[in-house]
Amino acid sequence: MIVETIIIVVYTISLLLIFLYAVAQLNLLFNYLTSKRKKTDCEFFDFANPDEIPFITIQLPVYNEMYVMERLLDNIAKIDYPHDKLEIQVLDDSTDETVETTRKHIESLSVNGLDIKHITRTDRSGFKAGALKEGLKIAKGEYIAIFDADFLPHENWLKRTIPYFKDKTIGVVQTRWSHINRNYSILTKIQAFALDAHFTLEQVGRNSKGHFINFNGTAGVWRKSCIIDAGNWEGDTLTEDLDLSYRAQLKNWKFKYLEDVETPAELPVVISAARSQQFRWNKGGAENFKKMSLRVIKSKNIPFKTKVHGLLHLLNSTMFLNILIVAVLSIPMLYIKNQYEHLKPYFYVMSFFVLSSVIFFICYWIMYKRMYGAGIKNFISYIAMFFVFFTIAMGFSLHNSIAVLEGHFGKKSEFVRTPKFNISTIKDSWKNNKYIKKTISLHVVFEGLLMLYFAFGMYSAFIVGNQGGDFGLFPFHLMLFLGFGYVFIQSITSKV
Numbered sequence: 001m002i003v004e005t006i007i008i009v010v011y012t013i014s015l016l017l018i019f020l021y022a023v024a025q026l027n028l029l030f031n032y033l034t035s036k037r038k039k040t041d042c043e044f045f046d047f048a049n050p051d052e053i054p055f056i057t058i059q060l061p062v063y064n065e066m067y068v069m070e071r072l073l074d075n076i077a078k079i080d081y082p083h084d085k086l087e088i089q090v091l092d093d094s095t096d097e098t099v100e101t102t103r104k105h106i107e108s109l110s111v112n113g114l115d116i117k118h119i120t121r122t123d124r125s126g127f128k129a130g131a132l133k134e135g136l137k138i139a140k141g142e143y144i145a146i147f148d149a150d151f152l153p154h155e156n157w158l159k160r161t162i163p164y165f166k167d168k169t170i171g172v173v174q175t176r177w178s179h180i181n182r183n184y185s186i187l188t189k190i191q192a193f194a195l196d197a198h199f200t201l202e203q204v205g206r207n208s209k210g211h212f213i214n215f216n217g218t219a220g221v222w223r224k225s226c227i228i229d230a231g232n233w234e235g236d237t238l239t240e241d242l243d244l245s246y247r248a249q250l251k252n253w254k255f256k257y258l259e260d261v262e263t264p265a266e267l268p269v270v271i272s273a274a275r276s277q278q279f280r281w282n283k284g285g286a287e288n289f290k291k292m293s294l295r296v297i298k299s300k301n302i303p304f305k306t307k308v309h310g311l312l313h314l315l316n317s318t319m320f321l322n323i324l325i326v327a328v329l330s331i332p333m334l335y336i337k338n339q340y341e342h343l344k345p346y347f348y349v350m351s352f353f354v355l356s357s358v359i360f361f362i363c364y365w366i367m368y369k370r371m372y373g374a375g376i377k378n379f380i381s382y383i384a385m386f387f388v389f390f391t392i393a394m395g396f397s398l399h400n401s402i403a404v405l406e407g408h409f410g411k412k413s414e415f416v417r418t419p420k421f422n423i424s425t426i427k428d429s430w431k432n433n434k435y436i437k438k439t440i441s442l443h444v445v446f447e448g449l450l451m452l453y454f455a456f457g458m459y460s461a462f463i464v465g466n467q468g469g470d471f472g473l474f475p476f477h478l479m480l481f482l483g484f485g486y487v488f489i490q491s492i493t494s495k496v
Contacts, residue, residue: 286407
Protein backbone atom coordinates (compact mmCIF):
# COMPACT_ATOMS: atom_id res chain seq x y z
CA MET A 1 0.00 0.00 0.00
CA ILE A 2 3.04 2.28 -0.41
CA VAL A 3 1.79 3.87 -3.64
CA GLU A 4 -1.66 4.46 -2.15
CA THR A 5 -0.10 6.08 0.93
CA ILE A 6 2.00 8.45 -1.19
CA ILE A 7 -1.07 9.41 -3.22
CA ILE A 8 -3.10 10.07 -0.06
CA VAL A 9 -0.33 12.18 1.54
CA VAL A 10 0.30 14.32 -1.56
CA TYR A 11 -3.43 14.74 -2.17
CA THR A 12 -4.03 15.78 1.44
CA ILE A 13 -1.17 18.30 1.50
CA SER A 14 -2.45 19.91 -1.71
CA LEU A 15 -5.99 20.14 -0.32
CA LEU A 16 -4.65 21.72 2.88
CA LEU A 17 -2.68 24.33 0.92
CA ILE A 18 -5.75 25.22 -1.16
CA PHE A 19 -7.78 25.52 2.05
CA LEU A 20 -5.12 27.78 3.59
CA TYR A 21 -5.26 30.00 0.51
CA ALA A 22 -9.08 30.09 0.73
CA VAL A 23 -8.92 31.15 4.39
CA ALA A 24 -6.50 33.94 3.42
CA GLN A 25 -8.99 35.07 0.75
CA LEU A 26 -11.72 35.10 3.40
CA ASN A 27 -9.54 37.32 5.57
CA LEU A 28 -9.05 39.66 2.61
CA LEU A 29 -12.83 39.75 2.19
CA PHE A 30 -13.24 40.90 5.81
CA ASN A 31 -10.55 43.53 5.21
CA TYR A 32 -12.32 44.65 2.04
CA LEU A 33 -15.70 45.01 3.73
CA THR A 34 -14.18 46.85 6.71
CA SER A 35 -12.33 49.26 4.46
CA LYS A 36 -15.62 50.40 2.93
CA ARG A 37 -16.74 51.75 6.29
CA LYS A 38 -13.64 53.86 6.77
CA LYS A 39 -13.07 57.36 5.49
CA THR A 40 -9.43 58.34 5.11
CA ASP A 41 -8.33 61.94 5.03
CA CYS A 42 -5.45 62.80 2.71
CA GLU A 43 -3.58 66.00 2.04
CA PHE A 44 -3.39 66.66 -1.71
CA PHE A 45 -1.33 68.76 -4.05
CA ASP A 46 -3.11 71.99 -4.92
CA PHE A 47 -3.38 72.03 -8.70
CA ALA A 48 -4.64 75.60 -8.58
CA ASN A 49 -1.15 76.59 -7.43
CA PRO A 50 1.36 76.28 -10.32
CA ASP A 51 4.23 75.95 -7.85
CA GLU A 52 2.71 72.76 -6.42
CA ILE A 53 2.20 70.99 -9.74
CA PRO A 54 4.95 68.36 -10.01
CA PHE A 55 6.78 67.35 -13.18
CA ILE A 56 5.55 64.02 -14.57
CA THR A 57 7.15 61.57 -16.97
CA ILE A 58 4.83 59.10 -18.73
CA GLN A 59 6.63 55.98 -19.92
CA LEU A 60 5.12 53.82 -22.67
CA PRO A 61 7.12 50.57 -23.00
CA VAL A 62 6.17 49.07 -26.38
CA TYR A 63 7.32 46.20 -28.57
CA ASN A 64 5.89 45.48 -32.02
CA GLU A 65 2.48 47.02 -31.34
CA MET A 66 1.22 47.54 -34.89
CA TYR A 67 -2.48 47.32 -34.08
CA VAL A 68 -2.69 49.59 -31.04
CA MET A 69 0.20 52.03 -31.36
CA GLU A 70 -1.72 54.85 -33.03
CA ARG A 71 -4.59 54.49 -30.56
CA LEU A 72 -2.18 54.56 -27.62
CA LEU A 73 -0.33 57.68 -28.74
CA ASP A 74 -3.48 59.62 -29.63
CA ASN A 75 -5.00 58.74 -26.26
CA ILE A 76 -1.93 59.71 -24.22
CA ALA A 77 -1.67 63.02 -26.12
CA LYS A 78 -5.10 63.94 -24.69
CA ILE A 79 -3.98 63.66 -21.05
CA ASP A 80 -5.03 66.83 -19.23
CA TYR A 81 -1.86 68.13 -17.61
CA PRO A 82 0.24 71.29 -18.10
CA HIS A 83 2.57 70.68 -21.05
CA ASP A 84 5.43 72.46 -19.31
CA LYS A 85 5.24 69.87 -16.49
CA LEU A 86 4.87 66.76 -18.64
CA GLU A 87 7.11 64.60 -20.80
CA ILE A 88 6.22 61.37 -22.59
CA GLN A 89 8.80 58.68 -23.28
CA VAL A 90 7.90 56.09 -25.90
CA LEU A 91 10.30 53.28 -24.96
CA ASP A 92 10.23 51.44 -28.26
CA ASP A 93 11.99 48.08 -28.43
CA SER A 94 10.20 47.12 -31.66
CA THR A 95 11.94 45.10 -34.33
CA ASP A 96 9.41 45.55 -37.15
CA GLU A 97 8.07 48.35 -39.33
CA THR A 98 6.27 49.98 -36.40
CA VAL A 99 9.52 51.71 -35.40
CA GLU A 100 9.20 54.01 -38.41
CA THR A 101 5.42 54.54 -38.22
CA THR A 102 5.70 55.32 -34.51
CA ARG A 103 8.49 57.80 -35.15
CA LYS A 104 6.37 59.66 -37.70
CA HIS A 105 3.34 59.71 -35.44
CA ILE A 106 5.40 61.09 -32.57
CA GLU A 107 6.73 63.85 -34.82
CA SER A 108 3.18 64.88 -35.75
CA LEU A 109 2.13 65.00 -32.08
CA SER A 110 5.16 67.03 -31.00
CA VAL A 111 4.27 69.80 -33.46
CA ASN A 112 1.58 70.95 -31.00
CA GLY A 113 4.07 71.49 -28.20
CA LEU A 114 3.83 68.07 -26.60
CA ASP A 115 7.16 66.94 -25.11
CA ILE A 116 7.19 63.40 -26.48
CA LYS A 117 10.37 61.45 -27.18
CA HIS A 118 10.95 58.28 -29.19
CA ILE A 119 13.57 56.21 -27.36
CA THR A 120 14.91 53.06 -29.03
CA ARG A 121 17.56 50.52 -28.03
CA THR A 122 19.79 48.32 -30.13
CA ASP A 123 19.97 45.79 -27.30
CA ARG A 124 16.72 44.50 -25.68
CA SER A 125 18.49 43.30 -22.54
CA GLY A 126 16.17 43.16 -19.56
CA PHE A 127 13.16 43.37 -21.89
CA LYS A 128 10.47 45.64 -20.38
CA ALA A 129 12.44 46.19 -17.17
CA GLY A 130 15.49 47.14 -19.22
CA ALA A 131 13.50 49.63 -21.30
CA LEU A 132 12.00 51.26 -18.20
CA LYS A 133 15.41 51.49 -16.56
CA GLU A 134 16.94 53.01 -19.69
CA GLY A 135 14.22 55.65 -19.89
CA LEU A 136 14.55 56.44 -16.19
CA LYS A 137 18.15 57.57 -16.72
CA ILE A 138 16.99 60.64 -18.63
CA ALA A 139 13.46 61.05 -17.20
CA LYS A 140 12.84 64.62 -16.02
CA GLY A 141 9.79 63.80 -13.92
CA GLU A 142 9.62 63.44 -10.14
CA TYR A 143 6.92 60.84 -10.77
CA ILE A 144 6.82 58.14 -13.44
CA ALA A 145 3.45 57.03 -14.84
CA ILE A 146 3.57 53.76 -16.83
CA PHE A 147 1.09 52.44 -19.39
CA ASP A 148 1.26 49.32 -21.52
CA ALA A 149 0.22 49.61 -25.16
CA ASP A 150 -3.33 48.34 -24.66
CA PHE A 151 -4.25 50.85 -21.91
CA LEU A 152 -6.35 53.96 -22.46
CA PRO A 153 -6.25 56.25 -19.40
CA HIS A 154 -8.91 58.95 -19.11
CA GLU A 155 -7.91 62.57 -19.67
CA ASN A 156 -8.06 63.41 -15.96
CA TRP A 157 -6.03 60.34 -14.92
CA LEU A 158 -2.94 62.22 -13.70
CA LYS A 159 -5.00 64.76 -11.78
CA ARG A 160 -6.76 61.89 -9.94
CA THR A 161 -3.57 60.01 -9.02
CA ILE A 162 -0.70 62.47 -8.55
CA PRO A 163 -2.28 64.40 -5.63
CA TYR A 164 -1.77 61.41 -3.31
CA PHE A 165 2.01 61.87 -3.53
CA LYS A 166 1.68 64.87 -1.22
CA ASP A 167 2.28 62.16 1.40
CA LYS A 168 6.05 61.74 1.09
CA THR A 169 5.93 58.11 2.34
CA ILE A 170 3.92 56.96 -0.70
CA GLY A 171 6.06 55.39 -3.40
CA VAL A 172 3.36 54.08 -5.76
CA VAL A 173 -0.23 54.88 -6.69
CA GLN A 174 -1.94 52.02 -8.53
CA THR A 175 -5.33 52.22 -10.26
CA ARG A 176 -7.90 49.56 -11.09
CA TRP A 177 -8.03 48.04 -14.55
CA SER A 178 -11.33 48.02 -16.41
CA HIS A 179 -12.00 46.15 -19.64
CA ILE A 180 -13.15 47.68 -22.92
CA ASN A 181 -13.90 44.26 -24.47
CA ARG A 182 -15.17 42.36 -21.41
CA ASN A 183 -18.17 40.87 -23.27
CA TYR A 184 -16.34 39.90 -26.47
CA SER A 185 -16.31 36.15 -25.68
CA ILE A 186 -16.32 33.59 -22.88
CA LEU A 187 -12.53 33.92 -22.74
CA THR A 188 -12.63 37.69 -22.16
CA LYS A 189 -15.47 37.35 -19.64
CA ILE A 190 -13.58 34.89 -17.43
CA GLN A 191 -10.36 36.95 -17.66
CA ALA A 192 -12.31 40.04 -16.58
CA PHE A 193 -13.93 38.05 -13.75
CA ALA A 194 -10.53 36.96 -12.40
CA LEU A 195 -8.97 40.41 -12.75
CA ASP A 196 -11.96 42.07 -11.09
CA ALA A 197 -11.44 39.82 -8.05
CA HIS A 198 -7.79 40.82 -7.91
CA PHE A 199 -8.48 44.54 -8.31
CA THR A 200 -11.22 44.64 -5.69
CA LEU A 201 -10.97 41.91 -3.08
CA GLU A 202 -7.19 41.35 -3.13
CA GLN A 203 -5.74 44.79 -3.75
CA VAL A 204 -8.13 46.58 -1.39
CA GLY A 205 -8.05 43.73 1.15
CA ARG A 206 -4.27 43.89 1.40
CA ASN A 207 -3.77 47.64 1.01
CA SER A 208 -6.39 48.60 3.60
CA LYS A 209 -4.46 46.75 6.32
CA GLY A 210 -0.99 47.80 5.23
CA HIS A 211 -0.09 44.40 3.73
CA PHE A 212 2.10 44.26 0.63
CA ILE A 213 0.40 44.80 -2.72
CA ASN A 214 1.93 44.93 -6.17
CA PHE A 215 2.23 47.56 -8.82
CA ASN A 216 0.49 45.82 -11.73
CA GLY A 217 3.03 46.73 -14.39
CA THR A 218 0.83 49.45 -15.88
CA ALA A 219 -1.84 52.02 -14.99
CA GLY A 220 0.11 53.25 -12.00
CA VAL A 221 2.60 55.94 -10.95
CA TRP A 222 5.95 55.58 -9.18
CA ARG A 223 7.81 58.19 -7.22
CA LYS A 224 11.15 58.27 -9.05
CA SER A 225 13.15 58.34 -5.82
CA CYS A 226 11.28 55.21 -4.67
CA ILE A 227 12.40 53.29 -7.77
CA ILE A 228 16.01 54.31 -7.18
CA ASP A 229 15.89 53.63 -3.44
CA ALA A 230 14.43 50.14 -4.02
CA GLY A 231 17.28 49.22 -6.37
CA ASN A 232 15.78 50.19 -9.74
CA TRP A 233 14.20 47.87 -12.30
CA GLU A 234 15.69 44.37 -12.59
CA GLY A 235 15.08 41.95 -15.45
CA ASP A 236 15.87 38.67 -13.68
CA THR A 237 12.19 37.71 -13.34
CA LEU A 238 9.31 37.81 -15.83
CA THR A 239 7.26 40.02 -13.50
CA GLU A 240 9.55 42.95 -12.88
CA ASP A 241 6.59 44.88 -11.44
CA LEU A 242 6.03 42.41 -8.58
CA ASP A 243 9.78 42.25 -7.91
CA LEU A 244 10.26 46.02 -7.58
CA SER A 245 7.02 46.32 -5.59
CA TYR A 246 8.29 43.98 -2.88
CA ARG A 247 11.75 45.53 -2.79
CA ALA A 248 10.17 48.98 -2.35
CA GLN A 249 7.79 47.89 0.41
CA LEU A 250 10.61 46.10 2.24
CA LYS A 251 12.27 49.53 2.30
CA ASN A 252 9.15 50.90 4.03
CA TRP A 253 7.63 52.71 1.05
CA LYS A 254 3.83 52.82 1.14
CA PHE A 255 1.61 51.91 -1.80
CA LYS A 256 -1.76 53.58 -2.42
CA TYR A 257 -4.40 51.63 -4.32
CA LEU A 258 -7.30 53.56 -5.89
CA GLU A 259 -10.24 51.26 -6.53
CA ASP A 260 -12.40 54.13 -7.75
CA VAL A 261 -9.98 55.22 -10.51
CA GLU A 262 -10.47 52.98 -13.53
CA THR A 263 -7.99 52.63 -16.36
CA PRO A 264 -9.60 50.96 -19.41
CA ALA A 265 -7.63 48.26 -21.22
CA GLU A 266 -8.08 45.50 -23.76
CA LEU A 267 -8.13 41.83 -22.79
CA PRO A 268 -6.54 39.13 -24.99
CA VAL A 269 -9.24 37.73 -27.30
CA VAL A 270 -7.46 34.64 -28.59
CA ILE A 271 -6.37 31.82 -26.35
CA SER A 272 -2.74 31.78 -27.48
CA ALA A 273 -2.39 35.39 -26.32
CA ALA A 274 -4.07 34.60 -23.01
CA ARG A 275 -1.79 31.59 -22.60
CA SER A 276 1.40 33.63 -23.12
CA GLN A 277 0.17 36.25 -20.63
CA GLN A 278 -0.81 33.62 -18.05
CA PHE A 279 2.51 31.82 -18.49
CA ARG A 280 4.50 35.01 -17.89
CA TRP A 281 2.45 36.06 -14.86
CA ASN A 282 2.54 32.63 -13.22
CA LYS A 283 6.19 31.91 -13.91
CA GLY A 284 7.12 35.41 -12.77
CA GLY A 285 5.16 34.91 -9.56
CA ALA A 286 7.08 31.71 -8.79
CA GLU A 287 10.39 33.41 -9.67
CA ASN A 288 9.57 36.19 -7.25
CA PHE A 289 8.67 33.74 -4.49
CA LYS A 290 12.11 32.23 -4.96
CA LYS A 291 13.76 35.65 -5.01
CA MET A 292 11.78 37.50 -2.32
CA SER A 293 10.37 34.97 0.19
CA LEU A 294 13.43 34.85 2.47
CA ARG A 295 13.70 38.64 2.43
CA VAL A 296 10.08 38.85 3.56
CA ILE A 297 10.58 36.24 6.29
CA LYS A 298 13.78 37.87 7.61
CA SER A 299 12.50 41.44 7.49
CA LYS A 300 12.29 43.13 10.88
CA ASN A 301 10.20 46.01 9.54
CA ILE A 302 6.93 44.20 8.86
CA PRO A 303 4.43 42.44 11.18
CA PHE A 304 3.87 38.69 11.18
CA LYS A 305 0.44 38.87 9.52
CA THR A 306 1.84 40.98 6.69
CA LYS A 307 4.57 38.38 6.20
CA VAL A 308 1.96 35.60 5.95
CA HIS A 309 -0.11 37.52 3.42
CA GLY A 310 3.05 38.45 1.52
CA LEU A 311 4.18 34.83 1.23
CA LEU A 312 0.71 33.68 0.14
CA HIS A 313 0.64 36.54 -2.37
CA LEU A 314 3.96 35.39 -3.83
CA LEU A 315 2.59 31.83 -3.88
CA ASN A 316 -0.60 32.82 -5.74
CA SER A 317 0.44 31.13 -8.96
CA THR A 318 1.52 27.96 -7.13
CA MET A 319 -2.14 27.31 -6.32
CA PHE A 320 -2.51 26.14 -9.93
CA LEU A 321 -0.01 23.39 -9.19
CA ASN A 322 -2.00 22.29 -6.15
CA ILE A 323 -5.22 22.31 -8.18
CA LEU A 324 -3.59 20.16 -10.87
CA ILE A 325 -2.26 17.70 -8.27
CA VAL A 326 -5.68 17.37 -6.61
CA ALA A 327 -7.33 16.96 -10.02
CA VAL A 328 -4.96 14.27 -11.32
CA LEU A 329 -4.93 12.32 -8.05
CA SER A 330 -8.70 12.51 -7.57
CA ILE A 331 -9.29 9.54 -9.88
CA PRO A 332 -6.85 7.19 -8.07
CA MET A 333 -8.37 8.48 -4.82
CA LEU A 334 -11.81 7.44 -6.06
CA TYR A 335 -10.58 3.86 -6.48
CA ILE A 336 -8.68 3.91 -3.15
CA LYS A 337 -11.80 5.11 -1.37
CA ASN A 338 -13.84 2.19 -2.67
CA GLN A 339 -11.10 -0.41 -2.20
CA TYR A 340 -10.12 0.22 1.42
CA GLU A 341 -13.11 0.25 3.74
CA HIS A 342 -11.05 1.29 6.77
CA LEU A 343 -10.20 4.62 5.10
CA LYS A 344 -13.83 5.79 5.02
CA PRO A 345 -13.38 8.09 8.09
CA TYR A 346 -10.47 9.82 6.30
CA PHE A 347 -12.68 10.57 3.31
CA TYR A 348 -15.41 11.93 5.55
CA VAL A 349 -12.84 14.35 7.01
CA MET A 350 -11.56 15.26 3.55
CA SER A 351 -15.07 16.18 2.43
CA PHE A 352 -14.72 19.14 4.81
CA PHE A 353 -12.39 20.75 2.29
CA VAL A 354 -15.27 21.40 -0.08
CA LEU A 355 -15.50 24.43 2.20
CA SER A 356 -12.65 25.95 0.14
CA SER A 357 -14.98 26.19 -2.85
CA VAL A 358 -17.72 27.67 -0.68
CA ILE A 359 -15.31 30.35 0.57
CA PHE A 360 -14.26 31.27 -2.97
CA PHE A 361 -17.93 31.36 -3.99
CA ILE A 362 -18.79 33.80 -1.20
CA CYS A 363 -15.74 36.01 -1.73
CA TYR A 364 -16.31 36.36 -5.46
CA TRP A 365 -20.04 36.97 -4.98
CA ILE A 366 -19.33 39.96 -2.73
CA MET A 367 -17.00 41.31 -5.40
CA TYR A 368 -19.54 40.66 -8.17
CA LYS A 369 -22.42 42.17 -6.18
CA ARG A 370 -20.50 45.38 -5.51
CA MET A 371 -19.82 45.78 -9.22
CA TYR A 372 -23.18 44.73 -10.68
CA GLY A 373 -25.66 44.92 -7.80
CA ALA A 374 -27.63 42.31 -5.87
CA GLY A 375 -30.95 40.74 -6.87
CA ILE A 376 -31.91 37.25 -7.98
CA LYS A 377 -31.15 37.90 -11.66
CA ASN A 378 -27.60 39.03 -10.94
CA PHE A 379 -27.11 36.17 -8.49
CA ILE A 380 -28.11 33.60 -11.14
CA SER A 381 -25.77 35.28 -13.63
CA TYR A 382 -23.04 35.15 -11.01
CA ILE A 383 -23.54 31.42 -10.35
CA ALA A 384 -23.16 30.70 -14.06
CA MET A 385 -20.06 32.92 -14.34
CA PHE A 386 -18.48 31.45 -11.21
CA PHE A 387 -18.72 27.87 -12.50
CA VAL A 388 -17.60 28.81 -16.01
CA PHE A 389 -14.64 30.69 -14.53
CA PHE A 390 -13.62 27.82 -12.25
CA THR A 391 -14.05 25.28 -15.04
CA ILE A 392 -11.82 27.14 -17.49
CA ALA A 393 -9.32 28.11 -14.78
CA MET A 394 -8.88 24.40 -14.03
CA GLY A 395 -8.40 23.85 -17.75
CA PHE A 396 -5.43 26.23 -17.62
CA SER A 397 -3.93 24.43 -14.61
CA LEU A 398 -1.47 22.25 -16.58
CA HIS A 399 -0.18 25.19 -18.63
CA ASN A 400 0.16 27.40 -15.56
CA SER A 401 1.68 24.62 -13.43
CA ILE A 402 4.45 24.16 -15.98
CA ALA A 403 5.10 27.91 -15.75
CA VAL A 404 5.19 27.69 -11.94
CA LEU A 405 7.59 24.73 -11.94
CA GLU A 406 9.92 26.50 -14.37
CA GLY A 407 9.89 29.53 -12.07
CA HIS A 408 10.61 27.55 -8.90
CA PHE A 409 13.37 25.50 -10.55
CA GLY A 410 15.02 28.55 -12.09
CA LYS A 411 14.58 27.77 -15.78
CA LYS A 412 15.12 31.04 -17.63
CA SER A 413 13.03 32.12 -20.62
CA GLU A 414 12.63 35.34 -22.52
CA PHE A 415 9.86 37.86 -21.92
CA VAL A 416 7.10 36.88 -24.38
CA ARG A 417 4.82 39.84 -25.03
CA THR A 418 1.06 39.44 -25.20
CA PRO A 419 -0.19 40.31 -28.72
CA LYS A 420 -2.59 43.28 -28.77
CA PHE A 421 -5.57 43.35 -31.12
CA ASN A 422 -7.65 46.55 -31.08
CA ILE A 423 -10.80 44.60 -31.95
CA SER A 424 -13.43 46.60 -30.11
CA THR A 425 -15.43 47.13 -33.33
CA ILE A 426 -14.32 44.28 -35.62
CA LYS A 427 -15.29 40.84 -34.33
CA ASP A 428 -12.77 38.56 -36.04
CA SER A 429 -9.89 40.92 -36.88
CA TRP A 430 -7.60 38.93 -34.57
CA LYS A 431 -7.37 36.19 -37.20
CA ASN A 432 -5.12 38.40 -39.32
CA ASN A 433 -2.90 39.46 -36.44
CA LYS A 434 0.67 38.81 -37.54
CA TYR A 435 1.96 38.43 -33.99
CA ILE A 436 -0.12 35.34 -33.14
CA LYS A 437 1.86 32.12 -32.82
CA LYS A 438 0.92 29.62 -35.52
CA THR A 439 2.46 26.56 -33.87
CA ILE A 440 0.72 24.30 -31.37
CA SER A 441 2.61 23.71 -28.15
CA LEU A 442 3.19 20.23 -26.75
CA HIS A 443 1.27 21.43 -23.69
CA VAL A 444 -1.89 21.43 -25.82
CA VAL A 445 -1.47 17.73 -26.62
CA PHE A 446 -1.29 16.91 -22.91
CA GLU A 447 -4.36 19.06 -22.28
CA GLY A 448 -6.21 16.92 -24.80
CA LEU A 449 -5.04 13.78 -23.01
CA LEU A 450 -6.19 15.21 -19.67
CA MET A 451 -9.61 15.88 -21.20
CA LEU A 452 -9.82 12.14 -21.99
CA TYR A 453 -8.43 11.26 -18.56
CA PHE A 454 -11.24 13.13 -16.80
CA ALA A 455 -13.78 11.57 -19.14
CA PHE A 456 -12.48 8.28 -17.72
CA GLY A 457 -12.94 9.79 -14.26
CA MET A 458 -16.63 10.38 -15.00
CA TYR A 459 -16.95 6.83 -16.34
CA SER A 460 -15.27 5.52 -13.17
CA ALA A 461 -18.08 6.98 -11.05
CA PHE A 462 -20.41 4.35 -12.54
CA ILE A 463 -18.17 1.32 -12.03
CA VAL A 464 -16.47 1.73 -8.63
CA GLY A 465 -17.86 0.26 -5.43
CA ASN A 466 -20.47 -2.35 -4.84
CA GLN A 467 -23.52 -0.14 -4.50
CA GLY A 468 -24.10 1.27 -7.94
CA GLY A 469 -21.15 3.63 -8.21
CA ASP A 470 -19.73 6.64 -6.40
CA PHE A 471 -20.72 10.03 -7.81
CA GLY A 472 -19.18 12.31 -5.17
CA LEU A 473 -16.41 13.50 -7.52
CA PHE A 474 -18.48 13.38 -10.70
CA PRO A 475 -19.23 17.16 -10.82
CA PHE A 476 -15.50 17.88 -10.23
CA HIS A 477 -14.47 15.55 -13.05
CA LEU A 478 -17.14 17.00 -15.33
CA MET A 479 -15.76 20.53 -14.76
CA LEU A 480 -12.22 19.29 -15.40
CA PHE A 481 -13.34 17.51 -18.58
CA LEU A 482 -15.07 20.65 -19.85
CA GLY A 483 -12.22 22.94 -18.75
CA PHE A 484 -9.44 20.98 -20.42
CA GLY A 485 -11.71 20.38 -23.40
CA TYR A 486 -12.33 24.11 -23.81
CA VAL A 487 -8.63 25.00 -23.58
CA PHE A 488 -7.63 22.14 -25.90
CA ILE A 489 -10.26 22.84 -28.58
CA GLN A 490 -9.77 26.61 -28.49
CA SER A 491 -6.00 26.16 -28.79
CA ILE A 492 -6.42 23.90 -31.81
CA THR A 493 -9.07 25.93 -33.62
CA SER A 494 -7.35 29.30 -33.09
CA LYS A 495 -4.49 28.04 -35.26
CA VAL A 496 -6.62 27.15 -38.28
